[in-house]
Amino acid sequence: MDYTVLGILFLAVVAPIWIIAHYTTRWKATKALSSDEEQLLEELWKNSERMEQRINALERILDAEVTDWRKQL
Numbered sequence: 001m002d003y004t005v006l007g008i009l010f011l012a013v014v015a016p017i018w019i020i021a022h023y024t025t026r027w028k029a030t031k032a033l034s035s036d037e038e039q040l041l042e043e044l045w046k047n048s049e050r051m052e053q054r055i056n057a058l059e060r061i062l063d064a065e066v067t068d069w070r071k072q073l
Helices: 002-031 035-065
Strands: none
Touching: none
């Protein structure tokens, strides 16, 4: 009889806390970026900077050739 009460107590209180603590620890461990993800993020950042430079160059060309192109948008 005593083991039944201890078993129920374990399953009702200890096991859920243990499971929550386990998955919280795993979630925190995977929260950081992996090296592949960091490399991909760096590549995306460089690509966005190049795209921004290209857009600025296109805007300068349009400003020189079509003065009111921004009003047409």
